[in-house]
Amino acid sequence: MEIGLKEFIIAIVTLNKDMVNSSTAPIFYAANEEHLERLALLIAKTTRGMVHDLEGGTYIIVKH
């Protein structure tokens, strides 16, 4: 049997430097739009999560 986290935000990738980490998911600050996409993609690939766009320069990576 496989055991793992599901329906869980693994990471937050954002351009918004004011966002402060308050809980379990780590925040990654991106320098620009391009970096944001790239970071999100890399984290998603390594964690097999899915990237969701919250708009306003914030992506979350969720494990489904």
Next chain:
Amino acid sequence: MDKHFITIVISVILGVIARTYMMRIDYRQYPTYPQAYLSHFTLGVIAAGLGAVVIPAITEKEYVAITFLAIAAQHFRDVRSMERESLDNIEPTELVPKGTAYIEDIAKTFEARNYMAIITATATGTAMYIGEVLEIPILLRTLLGIIVGVIIIFLLNKMLQTRFVADIAEIKEAEITFEGPILTIAGVGVMNIGLKESREVFLANGLAVEMIPKDPNAVAVLSNIGQRQAIQHNVAIQLGIRKDMDEPDFTPIARRNPENGNIVMAIVAMEPDMECLIEAVKRTPVLESSKRKPLDSYVGEQIKHS
């Protein structure tokens, strides 16, 4: 024993035919070939054998023999759990999972098909025994047995026939659009796709369909999550899916329009052919466990008349 020999042999043969007739190797590759195929064939022979000896045992006044059937029923229930377990075990290895409802349906089918072998063999045996009582010559008796067996196979097949999605819904092409990051098909938001690259892939190669249920019963069937998973799985294995395990973006997801019960689904297929996609959806079986007939209930009747 000798006088029952022909009856038993003919019954077993027809029982086995009943079982093997239902064991086609098609796109599902299930039962897997050759090993699972052989084990199911053997179980079919055992089932047919059990069914075949029922009538001779009764004519010999060996009534205790009937208890064997109870053991057989127990045994074939085990077949069901064996199938379920094995499918459950391989489920994590599927790119697009079958879903528990589809697995349960397959497992149930396997159990039922063994009973089919028993029933066919018993019916053949009964026909041949009746022939014996009426003192029909052995050749004609054999022929009678075969005819009855074939009729039973035919009837049971008809009874066990699955319905397909095409019978309960109309399938038509739909367009993929994006509302911000939300993948939208025919006005229904399906999922949030964050990566621009993935969105471009969807817009370039994605195909989408809309399933429009024909009546309120069909609405209830298609709303079942297991039924939708079965559709996703079938489409993905038939068209091939452009996805690997680290790309959850491209998992086909069938979503429901809560307003009218229509189902929409998008897929990025290896073979982006709309006709094939529609055909694959149409040919998905309606799962026994997702069948609902709300219109047949008292409340359903009231709603129909109001």
